[in-house]
Amino acid sequence: MRMILNKSSEIPAPPDTNLQIYNTRKFKTITLCALLRQPLKRETATHMAMLPGVLERGSATYDTAARITSHMEQMYGGVMNVQIIKKGEYQLLQFYLEVLDRNRLFEEGLDFLREIIQNPLVEDGGFKAEYVEREKEALRNVIRGRVNNKAEYAKLRCLEEMCRNEPFGIYGDGYEEDLAEITPRSLYKFYRKIVDSPMQCIVIGNVSEPALGKLSGLLDRQGGCRSNASGIPDPAESVRPKHDSIRVTERMDTVQGKICIGLRPCSDVSLPPKVPAPPDYYKLLLMNEVLGGGGNSKLYLNAREKKSLCYYINSFVYRQKSIVMIQSGVDKENFEKIEGAVARALEELQSGQISHNELELAKAGLLKTFMAMRDYPASLINFIAMQSLAGSHDSLESAEAKIEALSARDVREAAESLYIDTIFILANRS
Amino acid sequence: METAKHCEALEEPLYVNTLSNGIKCYIIPRNNYVEKHVAICVNYGSIDTKYMKGAKLIETPTGTAHFLEHKLFEQRDGLVITDEFAKLGGSVNAFTNFTNTAYHFTTMERFDKNLALLLKFVTEPYFTEENVRKERGIIAQEINMYRDDPFWRMYFNLLRALYRTCPIREDIAGTVESIERITSDMLYACYESFYLPRNMALICVGEIDRETVYAAASHFPHARQDITSCRRPLSASGAVSQDEEPEGVALAYYEERMPLARPMFSIGFKGRTRPEDAADTIIAARVLMDIIAGESSEFFNRIYSAGHLDSPFGLEYLCGPSRENSPLNYSAAIFSGSAEDPRHVLQLLTDEVLRLGRQGIDRQRFEQIKRKHYGRFLRGFNTIGNIGAGMVDLFSKELDYFELAKSYEKLTLDSVTESMSALMNPLRLACSVVLPV
Numbered sequence: 001m002r003m004i005l006n007k008s009s010e011i012p013a014p015p016d017t018n019l020q021i022y023n024t025r026k027f028k029t030i031t032l033c034a035l036l037r038q039p040l041k042r043e044t045a046t047h048m049a050m051l052p053g054v055l056e057r058g059s060a061t062y063d064t065a066a067r068i069t070s071h072m073e074q075m076y077g078g079v080m081n082v083q084i085i086k087k088g089e090y091q092l093l094q095f096y097l098e099v100l101d102r103n104r105l106f107e108e109g110l111d112f113l114r115e116i117i118q119n120p121l122v123e124d125g126g127f128k129a130e131y132v133e134r135e136k137e138a139l140r141n142v143i144r145g146r147v148n149n150k151a152e153y154a155k156l157r158c159l160e161e162m163c164r165n166e167p168f169g170i171y172g173d174g175y176e177e178d179l180a181e182i183t184p185r186s187l188y189k190f191y192r193k194i195v196d197s198p199m200q201c202i203v204i205g206n207v208s209e210p211a212l213g214k215l216s217g218l219l220d221r222q223g224g225c226r227s228n229a230s231g232i233p234d235p236a237e238s239v240r241p242k243h244d245s246i247r248v249t250e251r252m253d254t255v256q257g258k259i260c261i262g263l264r265p266c267s268d269v270s271l272p273p274k275v276p277a278p279p280d281y282y283k284l285l286l287m288n289e290v291l292g293g294g295g296n297s298k299l300y301l302n303a304r305e306k307k308s309l310c311y312y313i314n315s316f317v318y319r320q321k322s323i324v325m326i327q328s329g330v331d332k333e334n335f336e337k338i339e340g341a342v343a344r345a346l347e348e349l350q351s352g353q354i355s356h357n358e359l360e361l362a363k364a365g366l367l368k369t370f371m372a373m374r375d376y377p378a379s380l381i382n383f384i385a386m387q388s389l390a391g392s393h394d395s396l397e398s399a400e401a402k403i404e405a406l407s408a409r410d411v412r413e414a415a416e417s418l419y420i421d422t423i424f425i426l427a428n429r430s
Numbered sequence: 431m432e433t434a435k436h437c438e439a440l441e442e443p444l445y446v447n448t449l450s451n452g453i454k455c456y457i458i459p460r461n462n463y464v465e466k467h468v469a470i471c472v473n474y475g476s477i478d479t480k481y482m483k484g485a486k487l488i489e490t491p492t493g494t495a496h497f498l499e500h501k502l503f504e505q506r507d508g509l510v511i512t513d514e515f516a517k518l519g520g521s522v523n524a525f526t527n528f529t530n531t532a533y534h535f536t537t538m539e540r541f542d543k544n545l546a547l548l549l550k551f552v553t554e555p556y557f558t559e560e561n562v563r564k565e566r567g568i569i570a571q572e573i574n575m576y577r578d579d580p581f582w583r584m585y586f587n588l589l590r591a592l593y594r595t596c597p598i599r600e601d602i603a604g605t606v607e608s609i610e611r612i613t614s615d616m617l618y619a620c621y622e623s624f625y626l627p628r629n630m631a632l633i634c635v636g637e638i639d640r641e642t643v644y645a646a647a648s649h650f651p652h653a654r655q656d657i658t659s660c661r662r663p664l665s666a667s668g669a670v671s672q673d674e675e676p677e678g679v680a681l682a683y684y685e686e687r688m689p690l691a692r693p694m695f696s697i698g699f700k701g702r703t704r705p706e707d708a709a710d711t712i713i714a715a716r717v718l719m720d721i722i723a724g725e726s727s728e729f730f731n732r733i734y735s736a737g738h739l740d741s742p743f744g745l746e747y748l749c750g751p752s753r754e755n756s757p758l759n760y761s762a763a764i765f766s767g768s769a770e771d772p773r774h775v776l777q778l779l780t781d782e783v784l785r786l787g788r789q790g791i792d793r794q795r796f797e798q799i800k801r802k803h804y805g806r807f808l809r810g811f812n813t814i815g816n817i818g819a820g821m822v823d824l825f826s827k828e829l830d831y832f833e834l835a836k837s838y839e840k841l842t843l844d845s846v847t848e849s850m851s852a853l854m855n856p857l858r859l860a861c862s863v864v865l866p867v
Contacts, residue, residue: 026462027812065734069726073798076805100805134735141740141768144691150578253689253867256574294521295512305510308567311575329575361516368519371538375463375814428578 018219020384021203021212030106030205031377034095034113034218035385036194040086040167046139046174047190048091050182052082053135055191058121058128071112076100078109080116086172087389088320093194098377101206110214117195117218126184127191136179143176150258150426155327158260158424159318161248166240168321202384204377239278239322242266246422256329257428261342263324263418278322279414281390282402287414288317288324289362290354291345296361298345299326309334309341319390324418332428339423349415354408362411363403370400432640435832438839439808444832445640449648452628456821456830457643458635460814466541466636467818469534470552471825473751474624476602477528477758481623490620491611492597493569493604496526498617500565502533506556511547520544528598529750529826534818541638545646553651555621557614570606580690580864581766588696588764588862591681595674598750598760627651631825635814674757677702678858685863692740695772696862697779701749701761701853708752709829709837711761713803714849715747717841719763720799721791722782722854729782739775740768752827763853772863783854791850796843804838 038048062068072078078099085092097113099105121128147153156171163169201219265278279287292299292315303309313328328338348354373379373396387394394402432447445457476496480489503511503524515522520537533552537544576582586601593599603609632647679700701715723730723743733739749761769775810816817831824830 024462028808029812064731066726066728066731070798073726073802077802077809078805079809098809100808130735134737137737138740141692145768146691148580148690255577256571296510296516301510304568308564309571311568311572329571331571331574357513361513364516364519365521368521368538372465372536375465377812 018198019201019203019215021207022205022380022384023207024204025101025206027205027377028101029098029377030101030109030203030207030211031381032097032106032109032113032201032203033381033385034097034117035200035202036093036197037200038091038093038194038197040089040091040170040172042170042175044190045091045170045172046178047182047187048093048194049084049172049174050132050135050139050179050187051093051191051194052084053138054127054131054187055082055116055120057131057135059115060119060121061115063121068116075105075108075112076102078105080109080113082116084172087386088318089167090389091172092385104210106205106207106211107214110211110218114218120188120191122188124184126186126188129184132182132184132187136182139174140176140179142173143171147252150252150254150256151327151329154258154260154424154426155325157248157250157426158262158325158422159323161246161424162262162264162323162422163321168318200385200388202381204380239265240421242419243421245420247425248422249425249427251427251429254426254428257332257335258327258329258426259335259338260422260424261326261339261420262422262424263326263346264421265322265417266419279417280410281317281319281322281392282399283406283410283414284317284322284324286362286366286403286406287349287411287418288315289366290358290411291315291324291349291415292326293362294365296358296365298348298358299341302345303328303338303341307337307341309337313338319386323421335425335427343420346415346418346420349411352408352412354411356408359408359411363406366403367400370396370403432644435830437832437835439804439835440811440831442811444830446830447640447644449627449644449650451648451650452626452630453647453650454631454825455643455647456631456633456825457638457640458633458817458821458831459638460635460811460817461637463636463814464538465536465814466538466634466638467534467536467814468545468548468635469532469633469818469822470548471530471532471631471633471822472625473529473629473826474531474620475527475529475826476600476604477597477750478624479597479600481620483619483623488619488623490616491604491608492600493602493609494612494616494620495531495624496603497562497565497569497609497612498620499524499526499531499533500569501557501562501617502552502555502621504556504561505551506554511551514547515544518543518547520547522548526602527823528602530822532819532822536815542642542646545643549646549650552625555618555625557617559614562612562614562617566609566612569603569609573601573603573606573609576601576603578688580688580694583686583688584694584696584766584862584864585764587684587686587864588698588860591684591860591862592679592698592700592762593760594676594680596758596760598758599680631822633818633821633825635817635821675760679860681860683861683863685865687865687867689867690864691866692768693770693772693866694766694768694864695775696764696766697776698765698860698862699763699854699856700858700860701763702759708749708827709833710841710845711752711849712747712749712827713834713837713841714845715749715761715763715853716745717796717799717803718846718849718853719745719747719765720803721795721846722786723765723779724799726798729778733775733778738769738771738778743767750826761853772861776861780856780859783850783856787850787854791843791847793843796846800838800841807834807838 057065072080081096083094085094097109099109160169299313303313310328310330315326434443434445436443442459447455474495519539520535522535524533590599627650634643725742744766746764
């Protein structure tokens, strides 16, 4: 089955500048994402995680959260927020701006964003103490709140166990025990360091000449337009020596249990079947699609449709680490059956048991995901940002062409490089 | 006949066409989008637990509409529907909520074939005792998944506290026990009673050829003449007997414990819906809630800074189906969040509502929030899936986007003030709390 690959030539590959614009009149809004990047480190993770809350509380000119929010509301409910995003072995400090594409709202928004980034509220050489204290409390609640969503908690715990001695195992939203040592001054000093580093800026929408001028002005202040921050690949080390599978079980008083299984490439090429690791990203994506990508995948059809073991079972890829994670919610007595189903599906793929139908459906599904990105500003931004992080110069179109060219052999090859690294079980009450 | 609706705020018109078999088609063009989104929507949701078949009142277990949604994917010839869509480049899914069941797909290619497949599988039910039995295990796991979700638990505890008889108090998927009682015969009977073209809509969003849609939907089978049962046409004449929902709440406070980090709460003010101006009511209520407790409100900022509340309130105005004289009508203004002491937040919110009732709403604040909501409404048109899902909800209320746009344009401070006195009555309030174990 062939998919049509037209309508796409306008999505650029990330060039070697910090500013990428996808100019289109298609959307009702203009969306901007400005990213400051910091390697994930245990000693700075919590400082990074504190920044969004504090920056959103006030700037020098708009000194309360109510003033900041009111300003955006008056701009026809524009959206401005600051977030920490963990990608690969980085924490990204993301400033997000989205306003209606009308009048000069985007230009106004850029002025406002510049104020938030470059003119924070400072007292006594630090962020406002009252805000820092309150946001520490808020972050403590977020960290403790990880247990609220059981599926998400199981996923985070699985990654933590799997990557215990790697930066990827560090929590992007920080650690409760680090909060005490953070002071308004130490946090501000930390921010000053970050904010002077080169910033990547991605814009989706109808950008006017004057807005372009303002954008360049913003980036000039942020380490310049020409530097190559966007081209530095993530140094994440994805291959680890093979070891026996780690198995961790936690108990919680829930109705349903959760299971997460993490697969990763094995570095020991002396072991059969001698496959280069890590596997190519697109091969891995397609392999994932056949394994547990959607409603046509081996795991879904077997564990849910055939055996009625679960309501959901799916898998996904952490690109930077070449990790494939499988997650499902099941009853305690069925954990083993899910483990068995995963092991069997992986073996099937490793021995090349991939039907023509499976391959074509998986390919079509994957291509569709890529092609549909053109309809979502957030997906386009994410694609461009991730390409930068991976040091890839593939445009959407060339990514699609690469997927199109994949074969069953590629799926097999990707599967052969993987083994079951970690099984995390959140056991429900009996 | 096709009518095109226009409004100032949106470039794109909305095309509405009721075909001779009774099905209502809505087409919302979004040109230059690569995806096309189609939903076929039935006015049959979890609240429809009772219906009339001829003169006979039929009662079904809770969760029947949702169960039927799962089983409609089953094919007589054993074909796997998700596979069949995938082969045509489409991806299909479905959902059931309080008032609707919807089956939807997105595709970038072979639109007509995908559409034909959707219409085919929705019109060809195939239920057997065997496939119904098999589905119970899957749905039981779905129910159990939601039972561990503190927000979901809190939300339905709130609805049970707010409503004494309205079936909105029951979980959409039912319970592990109630689905045991569902049989294939029951599913057929419900299908024949509710899946009638006049009770359904076809909603298409994207770069779409309208004639293709009308041609395909006109083949949708006419209802059998002897079938007259359906909750909506009959409820207007009062023929469906439902227990009257009292004005007051069933329970003012409910709490339970679950494994979680911080207490969570949901506070609901129980209202009623006035079907004659449903769009105006909805817009006024949403703007009102934001004025009272939204992120820029003095109230929220004061209690957040003081540490009484963990993060901004979740605000929801819940209402449906808003039909004249329908005993199933419900509405509520719901404020949710997490806090160390939810009872204290309840007190603070009640005080604020009373204060605002006495002092009135500031005009400038009203204008700011109105402008925000209008902008967010337009922003929603960026995503074709959202447009489709939003239209499904509006269809069950006999509304569409253009009526909402009109309501925004004519919204006044007076109507928001009126909404406050109608909706925010501390005597019709319930609070649901989930505490850590």
